[in-house]
Amino acid sequence: MDKKFYVTTPIYYINDKPHIGSTYTTVAADILARSHRLRGDKTFFLTGTDENSQKSVEAAEKSGKELRVYLDEMAKIWENTWKELGLSFDDFIRTSEERHYKAVKRFWQAVEKSGDIYKDKYERHYCVGCEDFKTDSELNEDDRCPLHPNKDLELVQEENYFFKASAYKDEILQLFHNQKDFVQPPKRLNEIRSYVKNAFNDFSISRESKKVSAGIPVPGDDSQRIYVWFDALINYMSAVGYGTDDELFKKWWPANLHLVGKDIIKFHCALWPAMIMSAAKNDPLLQNEDGTPKLPEQIFAHGFFTVEGQKMSKSLGNAIDPLELAKEYPFDVIRYFFFREIQFGNDGDFNRSRIAERYQTDLANTLGNLLNRAINMSRKYFDGKVPEINSYLTQVEFLACFNMDGTNFIGEDSLTTLWQQIDEYYNTSRIDLALELIWNGTELSAWSLNGLNKFIEEVKPFKLIKENELQTAQVLYCVLEACRHVAWMIEPVMPEISKQIIYSLGQDPKSEISQNNFQNLKKWGGLEPGSDLPEPKILFPRLGE
């Protein structure tokens, strides 16, 4: 059991500070990284900044600062934002760093050696918005870029280096065929497949140095600088030692998951594998034992946000600063909202009244109140402690006691199944489904937060206590222990809330996790009978007080 998990976010352009769009991506990576860490996998979570773009130069000029100063300042802002939000990244790569330059150099040379870089003279239309060349067939009726019709296309006449991407077309299509989950969700695979089939041409991968002031110089040719996408993708390797630390690289590469926005799948799902296929031919570090290239395992493309139904934009002033948002709600609430409200992979709307609704119903009423009522009863009936029980009732005994049918049962036996499902969802990046399951359960099992509230209603410990203390103890223990499990189930999404739940049960999350590995944590009975229950705090105070 020596599994590793290497997850990345895209590296962000830093011509402005982070907003909720980039926050969403980074939080997703954080959740998946946390879920793997919790499960004992060796985990590496990478994020960073893309600094070799011409856009950076323009932004620096606009701010009147020197490029270097500007980049340092902005990179700091990004890194600090993630830190303040409590995101658990292990490294923060900047493509202006030495290690990245070294990686790019090595990579370029490997590709060159494979004979996939050639010089060609081209007169082509270049769209500054896309940072990409456009063929005639890609232009709209007015001969403009369909994505940026208000931008004049540059007619570029120069001799550039090209990458023979088209040579890998078949191999990539084969990859899509063999590895159906290489691109997730499936609709993105369809999209990218038709792109590769129809429009996957050789890429220009350099510009003349005299025309651009940003970019890494082409190894051995200072008159050319490397096209930003060609260098940017390599960050996923440079951060784990490619070109600087072979052992480290072997430990982490290939990446298990590249998390990207739906707008950049072309680069990640087609160009990037082609680049690696090429470089791998002449770099043993990039080869599997059988000589095949070490490609990333999966690329997951998430959707975009609108804000209150409108596109996020500066002119509308609705680009939300995550740090401001974190003042309105605990950030865990935002994290919960992101992944409960929106199916991961789909577009969604960032809507304040929906956040309030989720907060009030899911978090305050269902989760917070459940915990509160269970703890209060236990404290009241059992002298401020977790009820003492000599032995646990089995499911059969339980059902007999309370005349329930199996689907209503909350307890040990149905727990294993639930955990399996939760693990599966986290493993396949279906964070939204995990949360839905925890809150709503399924038709087959009432094991859920809603189910726990029903269970209390059905068994009525507040009445039962007058007749049978032993049974009441069993019931309340069940509910409290179930809450402990819920805390661990939601830990990746709501790490702070999770801790608070564990504390409120009189346990210490740190010692729980250090004394028990994850397998133990998942077992029934981890909550110590007879331990002290502190007076409950309101986890989610009602809004608008």
Next chain:
RNA sequence: CGCGGGGUAGAGCAGUUGGCAGCUCGCCAGGCCCAUAACCUGGAGGUCGUAGGUUCAAGUCCUACCCCCGCAACCA
């Protein structure tokens, strides 16, 4: 024939391999009293954008059509 997303209950959404149409909120009527005016039960409310087609069976597959959203800049 630019690219992509989408039209399912009043609102917001889910529906994987075709097999009784679900979830959250809201609404109506009850219940409970341990709890954060919270919790539980029952109910009303949908010809699944339109028109055809395939099938024993279509929200789901096929064809055509209609409508909505994003695609200057910021930007995942």
